[in-house]
Amino acid sequence: MSDEERERADKASVSRRAFLKGGAAATGALTAALIPGTAEAQLPDATEPDTRHSTVEMTVNGRLYRADVPNSTTLAQFLREDLKLTGTKLGCDRMQCGACTVVVNGRNVYSCTTLALQATGAEVLTIEGLAKDDALHPIQQAFxxxxxxxxxxxxxxxxxxxxxxxxxxxNPTEDQARLALAGNLCRCSAYKKILESVMAASRMMRA
Ligand code: FES
Ligand code: FES
Structure with missing residues (x-):
């Protein structure tokens, strides 16, 4: 490489370093600007585990529970580990299979990716809350x-x-039932029998 070429390469390298440095500073400033009241130096260190705790309080299957849990506790962990309601299963643990589905305020939610804190004050229903006085719920009976x-x-x-x-x-059609259950996967592929059970449950509940 000639002296002239070496000088040109050095200048290009310096300007790349300056650009990257400026870019990083700009990114930090932008982050601070996007999070009101957050100075760049106060941003949380993502490598540190969050050790904060909070009190959660919710009604599960008609009974009020109150507990102090780490903020990172998922609803599935709270139900299974704190309340010992292990009928709720953990499959993928990442919002892909539906094994962890419970009912929160009348909506079906994946409890693996819902924080217990998010369910504070809610009415939660799990599989353990369906049967009444030893009589199975019609859906359980149909299955x-x-x-x-x-x-x-x-x-x-x-x-x-x-x-x-x-x-x-x-009174859903089969297609409506398939669509409603699309977020619940079955690794045994028992879909035909699941659908038959759902349609039978619908008939039983309307009788
Ligand atoms: S465990 Fe699979 S969606 Fe929650
Ligand atoms: S995973 Fe659905 S019955 Fe086995």
Whole structure:
């Protein structure tokens, strides 16, 4: 490389470094500007675990619970580990399978990606809250009578989603039921029997 070429390369390298440095500073300033009241130096260190705790209070299956939990506790963890309601299953733990579905204020939600804190003050229904006085809920009964499961791992989620759908839409078509249950996967692929169970539950609940 000639002296002239070396000098040109050095200048280009310096200007790339200056650009990257300026860009990083600009990104920090932009972040601080986008989060009101947050100075750049006060941004949380993402590598540090969040150790803060909060009090959560919610009604689960008609009973009021109050507990102090780490802020990062998911609703699934709270139900399964704190309340020992293990009928709610954890499959993917990342919003992809529906095994963890519970009902919160009348809506089916994935409890693996809902924080317990977000459910504070809510009415939560899990599979354990469906049967009344030892009598199975019609949806549970229909799943048994129509063999709506194989290993059963997805079943509580399927049933809780079915509960929300039938509360809102008591007489669905098969296509409407398929659509409502699209977020609940079954690794055993028992979909035909699940659908039969759901349609039977709809008939039983309307009788
Ligand atoms: S465990 Fe929650 S969606 Fe799969
Ligand atoms: S019955 Fe096994 S995953 Fe659905």
């Amino acid at each position: 048994i009578e129509h063999s709506g499961f194989q290993c059963g791992f997805c079943t509580s989620g399927q049933i809780m989603t079915t509960k929300v759908m039938l509360d809102r839409m008591p």
